[in-house]
Structure formats: C-alpha cells, structure tokens
Amino acid sequence: MNLTTNYLGLELKSPLMPGASPLATCLDNIRRLEDAGASAIVLHSLFAEQIEGNAIAVSRHIERWQDTFAEATSFFPQTDDYLLGPDEYLNRISAIKAATKVPVIASLNGTHLGTWTDYARLMEQAGADALELNTYFLATRRDETGADIEQRVLNIARAVRATVRIPIAVKLAPFYTSVVHLAGQLEDAGINGVVLFNRLFQPEIDIETFDVVPKLGLSSPEDLRVRLRALALMRDQVKLSLACCGGVHSAAEVVKAILAGADTVQIVAALLRDGPETLGHILTDLKAWMEKFEYNAISEMRGALSLRNCPDPEAYERGNYLRSLQLWRE
DSSP: OBOOEEETTEEESSSEEEOSSGGGGOHHHHHHHHHHTOSOEEEEEEEHHHHHOHHHHHHHHHHHHTTTOTTGGGGSOOGGGSSSOHHHHHHHHHHHHHHOSSOEEEEEEOSSHHHHHHHHHHHHHHTOSEEEEEOOOOOOSTTOOHHHHHHHHHHHHHHHHTTOOSOEEEEEOTTOTTHHHHHHHHHHTTOOEEEEOOOOOOOEEETTTTEEEOOOOOOOGGGHHHHHHHHHHHHTTOOSEEEEESSOOSHHHHHHHHHHTOSEEEEOHHHHHHOTTHHHHHHHHHHHHHHHTTOOBHHHHTTTTSTTTSSOGGGGSHHHHHHHHHHHHO
16 A cells, blocks of 8 residues: 655655644654654744744734734733744754654744745755745735735745745635635745645634633634635646645544545644544554555545546535535425
C-alpha cells in the first residue's frame, strides 16, 4: 500500500501531518508525532506582535480602532504570553531539523510587508523546508472592499515569493467570495499551495460583565464540510498543492478530504485533545479503509469525488442547496 503524497514539491510518506498548534513548542511532542507517523511538522505561527513588540502592535491597533471601542487592546496578549519569541522561534526551527527526519514547515503571520519578507528569509536560513503564510485579515471598515483584502493577500504572497526559494503555502480564510479565483491568482504569483482553511476564532459577548472577550473552541467534524466543497472545486482548476485543515478528527474525515481533492490533511484538535499518538491510530484506520475498498495508493483516491469526477456535480453547487431543503421537508 502506497501512502506517499507530494505537497509543495516535498515527497511525504503519508498525507497526515499535525497542523499549526502549541504541540510544536515541545521537542518531546514533536518526536512523539514523528513516531506516530507525521509526514511533516507544521509549526505554530510567529506573529507580527511578537516580532515588532507588543507596544508597537497595540499602538497601531489603537490608531485603527480609536473611534470604535476603547477596550480593543484587551484582545492583545502581553509580549511574555507568547509561547516563543522571534529568536527562540528561529532557534526552534534549527533544533527540530536536527532532531527529526521529516520536513519542517514554518508559519508566519505578519502585519506589513517588511514583517513577512524579513522573517520569511530568516526562517529559510534557519532551515525551514517550506513556509505557511497564515493570512488573517478581516474586512471591518465600510470603505474596505473584498478586493482590497484579496489584493493584500496577493501582495504579501508575491513579496515573500520574491524573497525566498523554499516552497510557500498560503493559509486562507473560508469567507472569500470566490476562493477558487483567489487560489488561481496565488498560483499565477508562484505560490506552491493553499491550506483550506484558517479557523477565525470569533469573539464572545459576556452579558454579565458587558465585555467582548476572546473564546477558544476546538473544531468539530461539522467544520469539515466547507473545506470539502472548496477542495472539490479547486482540485481540477488549479495545480496548487491542497491541504485540508479543520474538522479532521478521524480517518473518516481524512478519507473525505482526500476524495474531495486534498494532497495532505492537517490535524490539530484531535491531537490536542487525545495526544500525539492519535495520529498513529488515524493512520492505521486510514490503511484499513483503503484495504477494505481496494485502494492501493493515495494517488488513486485523490480527487475521486472532485467537482469533475463526482457522479453529480450539482452536489457541490446550487443543486445541493435545493436538495438539502427538500430532505428537511421530507
């Protein structure tokens, strides 16, 4: 049985890898993930607020939101709350490279072009095999269009592409009007892959304290469905590597993602909840499913139910909406 797959030009032993999470801050966890069968290690993001210093980042945030709400700064953690500072992050890349035999994918979340390009270069120099650009931009002003947000993503992708030689994946949010079109533009810009999707953690309103507070919740298998649709639409229309991220808790979700078109599948919530060894259990169950349905290789599964290959393409388009309403009525 051949589980190998190609992601960002990297030949990987399987499609399973941990997504960006705090697990990557501990070398012992990384070794456990590798022993469990991780095909690559995706590091958690290095944020611009860590690079620039909390004071600068908060100052910029206040200037932007000073006419909106006074408590905006409460959403920013203090500098010493971050898991790793910029220097430690770069050192950790080198340490992981020395301690493991699998590719290391560094992750970066910047605020302006200088942040992205400078640290992308440093991550490459530290030994990262690839970069994941964690784009997290929200359209919150009336005068900011969807095209503005997309152009910002493209500008960053082009700038980083011109700065480093290693492969680049862009982690996208699920809320673009035409995410397939944006992916095509990223491909034209020389980007190697996209990660579908970033989970945008939404704020909560505390009705006792009258405060807007951050709230963290792990994904559920229900989160996978929006990713399946995007994977199926993209698989036949772009040549980018496609990574599924979000809503994968078992081998069943892995199978669905690959059938839709994913080259790799990133797992986070299940590993945080049940430990790094969970990856090995999912890998075992994936092999069992492939044997049951007589698949000899991941390449045979990939995109078998993409938009082009699906018996009924309308299942990914308007027909699915109409059929879903009909099923509810029945």
